[in-house]
Amino acid sequence: MKARNILFLALLLAAVTSQAQRIKGSDTVLPIAQQTAERFMNQHPQARVTVTGGGTGVGISALLDNTTDIAMASRPIKFSEKMKVKAAKQEVDEVIVAYDALAVVVNPSNPVKQLTRQQLEDIFRGKITNWKQVGGDDRKIVVYSRETSSGTYEFFKESALKNKNYMPHSLSMPATGAIIQSVSQTKGAIGYVGLAYVSPRVKTLAISYDGKHYASPTVENATNKTYPIVRPLYYYYNTKNKAAVTPLLDFILSPEGQNIIKKSGYIPVK
Structure with a gap:
């Protein structure tokens, strides 16, 4: 009888473990990953999903190290990362789960309302160093x-800087929240964040890539493609784990999951 109970407990533990999923990576994707995972677990009490940030590169590295089941990414997997996957004799699948507008943010006290792509490039490359050069204060x-x-x-870097290098003296922040905090506290500051992170603590700028038509970063402008800085957001997973991750992927791509994404300030895939 004891042996049968032990076997039952072992099978139960295996079933629960098979429902456990680890998601790691992009801070941009983090809010929707957390919200959809929470709703998924509410509907599937046996499921256990843990979500942590750290950045796209961290997530993909964790996927290669088998320390996460899904890597969140706000860029496509790099060629060098694909080579590591191949060297490890693994195969990785890609799923676009949402789209995101990247907002350029400044301190609310800044009178500047808009910038062109060229001006953005010149600012982030250190060629424009004072706000008066783009119609602002002498700061x-x-x-x-x-x-x-x-x-x-x-x-x-790819979109606004045309793959040119950032200025050497830009201040690197470990997370999106740190950029929001720093820009909100520094009058001359400029930075960039995912649209869902925008708050009254910072001011967004209208952006033009053709020098004529300016658009503010909103879900509507990103959806109708008038706002130019928009990118897909990805989930990556090892194909050998496809059966385990499919229920969670199906949920985030379902109408309910995509509605969560839309309400969170992202652009749905469907």
Whole structure:
């Protein structure tokens, strides 16, 4: 009888463990990952989902190390990372779970309302150093950026800087929340954050990539493509774990999951 009870407990533990999922990576994706995971667990009491940030690079590294089941990413997987996957004789699948507008933010006291892509490039590359050069006050520009492991850092560099290097003296922040806090406390500051992180503590700027048509970062403008700094957000997982992660992936892509994404300030896939 005891042996049968032990076997039953072992099978029960295996069933519960199979429902346990670890999600790690992009701070941009973090809010929707947390909210959809929470709703998923409410509907599936046997499921256990843990979600932690750290940046896209951290998440993909964790996936390669088998210390996470899903990597959240705000950029596509790099060629060098694909080579590591291949070297480890693994196979990784990609799923776009949402889209995000990247907002350029300044201190609320800053009178500047809009910038062109070229002006953004010149500011973040250190060629424009004073706000009076773009119609603002005579005040030094303080540039805040994300750290190099961040997918947001990579995407902004690719989109706004045309893959040119950031200025050497930009201040690297470990997380999006740190940029919000720093910009809110520094009058000459500028930074960039995912749209869902925007708060009254900072002011967003209208951006133009053609020098004529300016658009503010909103879900509506990102959806109708008038706002130019928009990117897909990804989940990556090892194909050998497909059966285990599919219920969670199906939920985030379901109408209910996509509605959570929309209410959170992101752009749904569907």
